[in-house]
Amino acid sequence: MYAGAMKDKRSDSRLVLEKVSHSYGAVPVLNDLNLVVDPGEVVVLVGPSGCGKTTILNLLSGYIEPVSGTVRREGIIRTVYQQDGLFPWLTVSENIAIGLRSVEDPARREKELLDLIALIRLEGFEHHYPHQLSGGMRQRVELARVLAGDSDILLMDEPFSALDYQGRLRMRWELVRLLEKRPHTVVFVTHDIEEAAQLADRVLVLSNRPATISRELHIEALRPRDLTDPAVIGAMKEILKELGLQV
Amino acid sequence: MRKPRDPGSYLLPVVVLLGFLAIWFFICYSNLFPAYVLPSPGAVWKSFREEVVSGRLADDIVASLWRVAVGFVAAAVLGIPAGLWLGQHMHARQAFVPMLNFFRFLSPLAWIPFAILWFHIGDKPAFFLIFMATFFPLVLATMAAVATIPSIYFRVARDYHYKGIELLTKVTFPAILPQVITALRVSYGISWVVIVAAEMVGCQDGLGYGIWEARNGLRLDSAVCYMIVIGLLGMGIDRLLAQLTKLPNVRWGYER
Structure with missing residues (x-):
């Protein structure tokens, strides 16, 4: 599935959060979070807004240090921001x-x-x-x-949220295509359940603040996945149920 | 890419100018005011020719331009780095901003007595006054621009290991350049206004001195001639500075 030449480089990359807790002042944001991102994996974090998704990315990138717990990172990390990260x-x-x-x-x-x-x-x-x-x-x-x-590692903080719906759909295809050409380990934060189901090897559903992982979902289907792919629809149902948005 | 110019953009100002001249002619030739109070366009034109032929006008233009250039460049060379530094250091801002604001609101003309006592007559008091008029607005504008740089640029810079002088020259400075250019245009405008007053008291030549001398000789025709030259030169140099806003790497600052 991936180009062989990149394989060794990818296997060097790893992101680990061990018993990480974080708070802003008196507000606890993360509670005892454990997360291992394997080389070449696409992990998508989904959760209600304000639940601490971006905080997790900031911890992974080293932009902030956790109040307690350890963060380990191997490999060169780059971040894609929501918008206007280009130098104009x-x-x-x-x-x-x-x-x-x-x-x-x-x-x-x-x-x-x-x-x-x-x-x-x-x-x-x-x-x-x-x-x-x-x-x-x-x-x-x-x-x-x-x-x-x-x-080696891409952290993506709702990178397509500033685009319109069709633009988002196109960019998902584009991302899948680019990752096939140039495999990277990806941690992708989104509030868009479709996006999670179409892109992820593994979806982590986060609970409300202080965030913990309330559900872990593996999606085996090959990418690119159609929006109407049964695996995508199945995953969306699971995520919605976990978020309390579907009975 | 260039759009053809709308003919209105140069025809309309010409119409307004001709209208203004017509009113001026009408008032003069209807003898509402005596000639020594309101010189006629003809008298101004005659005096303009005299000043050009004698070479005095050219000398005065060169003298004024030189004074503005020296004072203004000195203010920019010191003021922009000072603003960059203040923009990046919160405690320095807290310490200096009240004082800088105080001096900004102090009319540069208030410094005239000091300028003459300290620097006597000649170019130096004018340099000093131009500097005092433009340094503070430039520092404050640059500082404000630095303080409003979106933090995302610094995060990206950090991701790609920009540090120290490289961060300053490749991220911070280009991020504020459009605002710095605007600040330069505004403060150049101030300096061109101040030079006239500065030369009235501290100099023996220059465009401001020309007006002063015309007043002393009750030659308002000559004063008007100098006023026209001052206005046109000011506009012309502002057009030159405006060319800076057309640089491709600052266009973004004016287009969104």
Whole structure:
């Protein structure tokens, strides 16, 4: 399923949360959370808004330290934010090249850049600035930037939530296609149940604050999955039930 | 990409200008006011030709431009880095902002007595006054721009290991550049207003001094001629500064 050359690199990546608790002041956000993300896995966190999904990503990326418990990370981590994570003063090429900063050889860097632009199908837009692109195109550039270079792990914080519905559907296909070409370990946060069912190897449903994992759901079906795929519909039912939104 | 210019954009101002001149002519030739109170367009044109032929106008323009350039560039070179620094250090902001605001609201003309006592007559008091007029607004505008940079840029910068001077030059500075350009245009406008007053008291030449001398000789035709030159030069230089907003890597700041 995945390109063999990437296999070794991926096997180096691992994210572990061990008995992690976190609070903002007196407000407990996470309570005794355990999570192991295996190499190459796509884990999707779903939960009510304000339940601490983004906090988990911030802990995984090292942006914040937990109040108690340990976080272990192996591999190079990149984050895709909800929107406007691109530098508006740089062109599409220059923004993607940020992801290639660690690549020393200029020839390799140049080739990688061209490959990535072709991969996200934005040939001809290399010298455009982000404000000249649509929301979906901007998110594709973001994806190219995080996939570039030596990254192993992608943390995605509701990356498609600023797009319209059809835009979101397209971007899910796009993400699946890109991950097939360039496998990465992914932790994806969303409130969109469809998105979770279409993308995840494993869905973790979080409870209300302080968040714990209330349900773990494995989805075996191959990607890309149609919205009407029985596996997707089955998973959505399970998630909805867990969230108390379906009887 | 360039849109063809709407003919109204240059025809309409010309119509307004011609209308203004017509009213001016009408008032002058209907003898509502004596000629020494309101010079006629003809008298102004004559005085303009005299000033050009004698070379005085050119000398005055060069003198004023030089003073504004020195004072303004000094204020920008010191003020923008100071604003960057203050924008990044909260305690420094708390310490300095009240004082900076105080000086910003102090009319630069209040410094005229000090300018003359400290620097006597010549270019230096004008440099000083231009500097005092533009330094504080530039510091405060740059500082405010830094404080409003969306935190997402710094998170991305952190993800990709931008640190120290590279963070400053590749993230912080480009993120505020559109606002800095706007601040430069505004403070240039202030300096061009201040130079006239500065030259009336502290100088022996320059456009402001030209007006002062015209007043002393009751030559309002010459004063009007200088006023027109001051206004046109100010507009022209602002057009030049406005070209900066067309740089491709700052367009984003004006288009969303």
